[in-house]
Amino acid sequence: MRDTFYTAVDIGTSKVTVLLSRVGTEGDLKIFGIGSVPSEGIQRGRVENIEEARASVSAALAEAQRYIGRESVASSAYVSVSGSHISSVNRSEILDNQATPEDISSKMLSGMLRGSFPKIDQTQQVLHVIPMGYTVDGLTGVRNPMGLAGNLVEMEAHVVVGESIVLQNTIKAVEAKDVSVKSLVMSGMASAESTLTGDEREMGVVLLDIGAGTTDLVIYRQGTPWYSAVLPVGGYALTRDLAAALRSPLHVAEEVKVKWGSVDPESVPSDEEIELPTFQGQHRRSVPRRALAGPLHDRMTEIMKMALTHIRQAGMKDWPIGGLVLTGGGAQMTGLLEMAARIVGEPVRVGYPYGLYGLPDQLRKPTFSAAVGLLLWGIKHHDSADKLGIPTATAAEPKKKRWRFRPSSRRKVETG
């Protein structure tokens, strides 16, 4: 078996990350090129300025290629997409197999998946169709009905939809001489791939990827995604609020937020003073560290409440046993775990891209969950034609048939 190359392009509001990788003959993933540059032309997860966005992607790609000292290894890429235009719906599809009884085949399952596409207008496109489970002649909870005999097959699928224009602009920002888009992946779905454990997925878990301009929400239940949405707000809003409170430029507020900020005012000693970095020739100023926490706490509370509103509207009655996993750069906010635990209860943890052999240390940060997740997504869904033969629509090539296999946990993981 030959090595296979995988490229991830994570287009974030604050940075674009390109990862070049190869799956070796042992099934191990080796990342050999990393490029991450501040992004331009992206607002709240959407491409707003195509030339700037393109320049950011090509700068990140060039950096990743420099890493290995050669060009043109990128080929086709798994590309993240985010933004509040993304929504999800769960659909069920029934196959009546009684007329010509035969074992359930991949062709039948493919037909069901295609049948489960929701009716959407031209402004929208299906991004993912993920089978959640099957009922075969009354037997519920069947994960893979291939080869079973059955008269009546019912499938539940999680369908993620996005705005066509935004998806097309994302593709435009990436496609270039030596890169094409293999598949668009909802950013939060990619982060879930790299951060959630198998147990969490089974028990049910809420994942929040708090980025700079967006917060992606993905809920897993019984092993598969059950709800996905994107909030148009992230860590940048905290920086903006802090800048207003301090009457300082954004870059100063960003530095202060990361170094001394907290969203948990009570855990900040009341007598601690910090000296603000100087800007525009101003005199040195000190402020009580606790004073920084007020606006940060308020904005983060608002983000958490928005997420809870979505979760409630999704129809989730009981909080899942797997709890809450926070990832994305915003998950590194001091005091966030304590604050979140007070709102939703334990368990709450920070999700790091985990478990891959040889994952470089510099990628073991919540800010890279989506980028690493894109590679894992690619590996999982790549050579699915021979496996199960389930097609998933991609925004990149909506008319072409594409084959995927159901999520499994075959990737090599470290133990301990």
Ligand SMILES: Nc1ncnc2c1ncn2[C@@H]1O[C@H](COP(=O)(O)OP(=O)(O)OP(=O)(O)O)[C@@H](O)[C@H]1O
């Ligand atoms: N230590 C830290 N404490 C608080 N916030 C942090 C810290 N490190 C990074 N952040 C915040 O994380 C955000 C960037 O996160 P991330 O890199 O996940 O965003 P992105 O993927 O570029 O954006 P998005 O996913 O919203 O499009 C910024 O708002 C930054 O201020």
Ligand SMILES: [Mg+2]
């Ligand atoms: Mg992101």
